[in-house]
Amino acid sequence: MCATIPETEVHGVVRRATNPVRIGSFNQTVVLDAIRRSSGLSRVELAASTGLSAQAVTNICRRLIAAGLVREAGTENVGRGKPRTMLRLEPGARLAVGVHLDPAVVTVALLDLEGTVLAQQSLATPSALDPPHAVATITSAVDAVIASAGADRERILGVGVAAPGPVDLRRGVVDNPPNLPGWHQVPLREELARATGLPVLLDKDVTAAAVAETWWGLPRRDGTTAVLYIGTGIGVGLVVDGEVVRGTSGNAGEVGHVVVDPDGPPCACGQRGCVAVALAPSALLERARQRGALPAGSLDETAAASTDATAALGELFDRADAGEPAARDVVAYAVTGIARLALVVTNLLDLDRLVLGGPYWARIAPYYLDRGPEQMAAGAAARLIHGVEVVGTSIGEHFGAVGAASLVLDHAFSVHPGSLVEHVPANTPRARRASA
Numbered sequence: 001m002c003a004t005i006p007e008t009e010v011h012g013v014v015r016r017a018t019n020p021v022r023i024g025s026f027n028q029t030v031v032l033d034a035i036r037r038s039s040g041l042s043r044v045e046l047a048a049s050t051g052l053s054a055q056a057v058t059n060i061c062r063r064l065i066a067a068g069l070v071r072e073a074g075t076e077n078v079g080r081g082k083p084r085t086m087l088r089l090e091p092g093a094r095l096a097v098g099v100h101l102d103p104a105v106v107t108v109a110l111l112d113l114e115g116t117v118l119a120q121q122s123l124a125t126p127s128a129l130d131p132p133h134a135v136a137t138i139t140s141a142v143d144a145v146i147a148s149a150g151a152d153r154e155r156i157l158g159v160g161v162a163a164p165g166p167v168d169l170r171r172g173v174v175d176n177p178p179n180l181p182g183w184h185q186v187p188l189r190e191e192l193a194r195a196t197g198l199p200v201l202l203d204k205d206v207t208a209a210a211v212a213e214t215w216w217g218l219p220r221r222d223g224t225t226a227v228l229y230i231g232t233g234i235g236v237g238l239v240v241d242g243e244v245v246r247g248t249s250g251n252a253g254e255v256g257h258v259v260v261d262p263d264g265p266p267c268a269c270g271q272r273g274c275v276a277v278a279l280a281p282s283a284l285l286e287r288a289r290q291r292g293a294l295p296a297g298s299l300d301e302t303a304a305a306s307t308d309a310t311a312a313l314g315e316l317f318d319r320a321d322a323g324e325p326a327a328r329d330v331v332a333y334a335v336t337g338i339a340r341l342a343l344v345v346t347n348l349l350d351l352d353r354l355v356l357g358g359p360y361w362a363r364i365a366p367y368y369l370d371r372g373p374e375q376m377a378a379g380a381a382a383r384l385i386h387g388v389e390v391v392g393t394s395i396g397e398h399f400g401a402v403g404a405a406s407l408v409l410d411h412a413f414s415v416h417p418g419s420l421v422e423h424v425p426a427n428t429p430r431a432r433r434a435s436a
């Protein structure tokens with residue numbers, strides 16, 4: 001189940017990599033998912049909750065225990081019958097690395113099967129004008145995170161990369177995202193797989209965030225959910241009936257040209273007040289300076305995507321929190337814009353749940369949760385039929401990197417086989433099987 005490949009030499013370093021095949025059969029995945037989402041289940045409960053026969057559950061549990069994914073954890077008395085042996089997930093049995101490529105910061109995290117971040121590291125985003133250097137920098141961070149957790153490389157299923165869109169999923173290429181200057185056609189999936197010796201998956205950041213919600217956030221995997229990601233860019237990840245929606249090329253959820261302020265700044269697309277030019281951090285900072293909410297010239301015009309922008313936004317929220325009227329007006333403008341966007345998405349998909357997250361969410365959350373749902377509700381087409389739950393993500397500050405690692409877990413364990421194309425390093429059993 002977790003075959004070991006021969007040692008290979010990559011960039012002068014001897015690497016061993018585990019084989020991250022999709023773990024077991026569909027039924028096995030269903031059972032593992034049920035155990036993972038519980039605090040312990042007996043075989044009887046598993047049969048009842050999955051609809052599988054008692055014999056099938058027994059056989060599958062034997063295989064899961066043999067693979068080290070599940071362990072027997074004591075017994076529980078249920079009624080008068082024989083005490084039932086409880087089965088629990090073995091969280092450290094497999095691990096996944098997540099790499100979140102943000103315009104300012106790359107965050108690398110190592111995740112176990114319970115979603116615990118075992119180790120993480122952040123570094124300034126390397127320039128992709130020198131792709132080998134960028135790949136080497138990210139690889140060093142991946143190695144450092146694995147080493148700092150003392151993790152056994154054999155248990156690592158792979159590396160997930162979450163990048164700003166657009167991405168070319170078929171080729172695993174970061175395709176010139178507007179928020180990632182210099183990253184022209186970078187074949188990151190293949191290059192990173194070669195450098196790390198680990199299988200690599202690449203997806204759009206908002207899609208990774210949606211996958212993370214299906215794994216760690218949502219109480220159930222059914223329903224229609226949108227994840228509104230508020231970062232340097234604003235995007236939407238979609239989950240319909242438990243399935244993450246990627247679209248034809250993996251670029252679903254681009255909402256940058258939804259108009260949220262018809263009198264707002266002009267956009268390159270010909271409209272005014274698009275999300276991209278009204279609500280982006282650089283746009284909010286510009287508005288704040290124009291309206292005296294922040295001192296003029298407090299930000300280098302070219303540094304919109306940098307840590308300077310993060311610091312300046314922090315100052316804007318500090319001033320709003322302190323009750324400064326001009327700062328509060330800018331924050332209220334952002335809340336109204338996000339609510340307008342949320343309404344468009346809610347009506348388009350007939351959502352039952354909207355989850356908000358991303359690097360800037362924590363600061364805007366108190367303002368948004370106070371006013372946003374109310375502003376949204378008035379225009380919700382289905383408001384008389386059902387409500388829409390509006391919540392902040394329960395996934396902490398490393399939302400992007402956790403999402404990226406979740407791509408790997410989802411690929412290996414999901415009951416809903418994804419359409420992600422994965423790059424497997426050459427000269428592995430899987431690569432040989434695929435070419436045979």
Ligand SMILES: [Zn+2]
Pocket residue numbers: 256257258267268269270271274276
């Ligand atoms: Zn536009």
